[in-house]
Amino acid sequence: MRDIVIGCDNAAVNYKKVIIQHLKSLGVNVEDVGCDSSDDPTFYPLIAKRVCKRIIESGYKKKGILICGTGIGMALTANKFKGIRAAVCHDIFSTERSVLSNNANVMCMGERVIGAELAKRLVSEWIALEYIDGASTPKLEAIRDIEEENYKTLED
Numbered sequence: 001m002r003d004i005v006i007g008c009d010n011a012a013v014n015y016k017k018v019i020i021q022h023l024k025s026l027g028v029n030v031e032d033v034g035c036d037s038s039d040d041p042t043f044y045p046l047i048a049k050r051v052c053k054r055i056i057e058s059g060y061k062k063k064g065i066l067i068c069g070t071g072i073g074m075a076l077t078a079n080k081f082k083g084i085r086a087a088v089c090h091d092i093f094s095t096e097r098s099v100l101s102n103n104a105n106v107m108c109m110g111e112r113v114i115g116a117e118l119a120k121r122l123v124s125e126w127i128a129l130e131y132i133d134g135a136s137t138p139k140l141e142a143i144r145d146i147e148e149e150n151y152k153t154l155e156d
Helices: 013-025 044-057 072-078 092-100 116-128 137-150
Strands: 003-008 029-032 063-068 086-088 106-110
Touching: 003 013, 003 044, 013 029, 013 063, 013 116, 044 063, 044 072, 044 106, 063 072, 072 086, 072 106, 086 092, 092 116, 106 116
Parallel strands: 003 029, 003 063, 063 106, 086 106
Antiparallel strands: none
């Protein structure tokens, strides 16, 4: 069973609730670190930081889902953390490739971009996929090399 850390900003509170309910119906353990109200002024980068920190603290055993208006800001922020590979997933193909080609450990979506039913389908697809070493492995190793050159850990 997979553990998912989920977070959203105030633009995606209702969406987050739908996704949490869907994940729980699939038997997934969910930790919610996002906004609980559309009045919550917490900026999305701070929510992304919470999710990434939990993933890193788990030794990368947990995966994350980040939701904002478009998913773009969450992905940009999440990818600032060493070992995090976040992808915006708004269709089946990008969702599939985020895992199979890029071993993404954070899925980002936008409530203002896709509907809740499609989001649930994408989440189901994403959590069912597993990365397998292959043609993409040298590319992922190159990403890790760049991280080693440029990123600091949470302790730094």
